[in-house]
Amino acid sequence: MKLIFKYLGHYKGWCLLDFLSVFGFALTELGIPTLMAKMIDGGVMKNDTGYIHKMWLTILIISFIGVTGIILLGYCCARISSNVTADMRSDVFARAQSFSDTEFGKFGVSSMITRTNNDAFQVQMFLNMLLRTALMTPVMLVASYVMILYASVKLSLIVAATIPIIVLGVVIVARLSKPISEKQQDSQDGMNRITRENLTGIRVVRAFTNDKYEEKRFAGENEQYASCSKKMFLLMQLTQPAFFLIMNIASVLIYWRGAQLLGIGQLQIGQLTAFVVYLFHAMMSTMLFCTVFMMYPRAAVSAHRIQQVLDTVPLVRDPVGGLQMQKPVRDLTFDHVTFVYPDGDEPVLQDVSFSVRVGQTIAFVGSTGSGKSTLVNLIPRFYDVTGGSIQINGTDIREYSLSSLRGAMGFIPQKAFLFHGTIADNIRFGKEDASKEEVEHAAKVAQAYDFIMEKPGGFDETIEENSVNTSGGQRQRLSIARAVVRQPQIYVFDDSFSALDFRTDANLRRALHSETQNAIVAIVAQRVSTILDADCIVVLNEGKVVGMGTHQQLLRTCPIYYEIAASQLTEAELQESAGEGGNAE
Template structure:
């Protein structure tokens, strides 16, 4: 409820209009039975047609007012519930943009999608019912009970005895349904996760002929969701008939008592008709209350899951005081850096120290799992160091404004990521106001211009997951996207791995002209991509085991020489 109230505060006028429409609706619904009772007792029983017509016109006017109130109530409920849900989803999205890799790993992508979609929808459904009934139910119940007591104290005892039974049943149902609802949402997360993995990895699944295994895995999660849903549906399907049975039994007892009172002359027909209408409204109000109360556990679970996102404190954020803007980067220094992943035990990087200045190219090479990608992910603060410091312009990068820091870095990730849209849209992701001349120049430097023209130009559409471009084309477009930005630091995380040797050589030659005055950091598996770097750092199990130029490392670093021997010919080694 706290989450809903927090967002409703933004729509005070519409909420006030909702209150007015509820009060108008209740006034109409409770007013008509009273008028009908007067019409019967004072008009029908006395044979007064004029009075009947007069009361009939009053009922017609009130009915029109009731229709208007009902329409207005529906509009207010729909507007408020959909607007609040939109705001919740927007805030979830904004919050996740602040998350570091650690938070994404903690929540999981499938879970975040479920919370943004299904959990927010559950709150929307609950709010729509809540806004219709939260005010109407107590108003109708209090008003009906007052009118029932005024009509007949003897008959009212039956209603007052029935209400506690219904309320107690509702509370019991809510307690039973809450853990089932929580399990149901978890099952839905599993469905989303397995679906995502299956769709993104369909080629691997088919290559290994594991279709049946995946079907069983999905069926398990789907069956779990079905089981929880069946439990909830069974609970609700039993609850509603029981409540109606209690209402009907109460009605039977009231008719039996009323028949005795009519024969004794202590109750009039009009009063009985009005009383039964009041009884209906009392019971109907209780049923609405039951509906809200039964929906509450599911909505509470969803709200709690969403609130966990809002309560999560991003591990990577701006310093609370003395935030420094970063206009340019002249040098980068790693000062005895150690790094341990948040969920890890052993250090991935151990006592790493080096420096690089503007205009220099530094490269990192080593076996798989040696910490190369982890190291360069510390530069844009995807993670923060566990010990030591990363310095830029002599200051710890944790003192700089996070947005300005990342704006100064052109990061080309190991897995090239393109978005659905045109090629031009993807390239302008690095610079929104880039001109066509800038797009063409960046594409030519990245050796992407020719295949872009073959595909139909810069307005060619990139499909979802970029399935209409090859791995090498994706890498070249990612490089072009970073070049358009003209950053102070270029970070290439094994960004040439999908390129053939000829394209790789052309691209590196063109890059020199574009990145000559910037800091260039390259992670590579192929020595041919980094032979001309000003400084090459060899990593092994998270530690630096060699530093120098290509020629120096061939002479002084055993691991580097072993890598070179496995990749280069004797002729290439002799010319080094």
């Protein structure tokens, strides 16, 4: 409820209008029975035609006010609930944009989708019902019971006796529905996760003929969700008839007692008619109020899941009063950097130190799991170092604003990702206002221009969902073009050449060399041929630096690097690239 009231505060004017429309509706629903009673007892019974016409005119005017009120109530409820939900989704999405990889790992992508869409929808449905009833129900309840007392004190005792029974029923339903709602939303997360994995990895599923296994896995989660839903629907469906039964019993008792009072002259026909209408409104208002309470547990679970996202403070945060990076960037330094993943025990990187200046290329090699990708992910602060510091121009990168830091970089991830849209749009993702000439130049540098022009739409060709109409090498080259077009001060290539053939790789490195003369280039590579000309190569093994130098120096001084090079190059190529001085064997 705290989350809902927080957002409702942004729409105080509409809430006030909603509240006023309730009074218009209440005036109609409660005023008309009173007028009808007076017309029956004071007009019909006395055959006073003029009085009857006067009362009918009054009823018509009040009915018009009531219709206006109920239309306005529906409009206000729809507008407020829709806007609140839109604001909520926007805030969740914005908070997700600030999350580091740690927070995404904590929640999971599928759960984040559920929280943004389904959970927000559950809150919207509850809020819409709340706005319709939370304001209307108290007014109708109080007014109805006042009118019931006014019509007949003796009959009102029957109504009063039903209230504790209904309240007890509401409490029981709320307690039973909360754990079911929690399981239901967890199952929704599970179904989203399985669906996302299956659709993303459909080729793997088919290649290993595991269709039946995936169907079974989804069916299990789907059955759990269906089971929770059936329990919830059953609970709700049993509750409504039970409340109607109580209402009907109360109505029978009122008619029975009312007939007795009519017989002894303590009640008039018009009063009894009005009393029954008041009873209906009182009972229906109570039921609506109960419906809100029955919806509350599931909405509370959804609101809590949304609140968890909004309350999560990212580990990587924008510093207050963050510095703007002074350009040009002169140097990048790792000063005794150590890093441990938030959920890990052992350091992934230990005491890593090096420095690279503008115009230089530094490369990182090592066996799988040696910490290469982790190292370059620290540069744009996807994670923060556990110990030591990373400095640009002598200033710790944690002192720069995130937008300034990342704005100076062109990051090409290990897994190339393209967005749905045109090829030009994907390249312009690196620089929104890039001209046509800049886009084409970036594509040429990335060796993507030729295959782009071979496509029917050229740069206007649409990239389909999951980039199914591009190959792995094409995706990598477009990702590189996206970084080139922004002309960054620091290029970070996280194994971004792995899908390229040797010829394209060589042409791309040649084109990049002239493009990056005034920038720092950091490369994670598996191919030794990609980094032969690097100014400095850092060899990592189990998170530690075991060698540092040029290709020729490392062949002579670092056995691990020599093993890597020997596994990829021929003996003649090794001897040629090593030059004078032998090797590390």
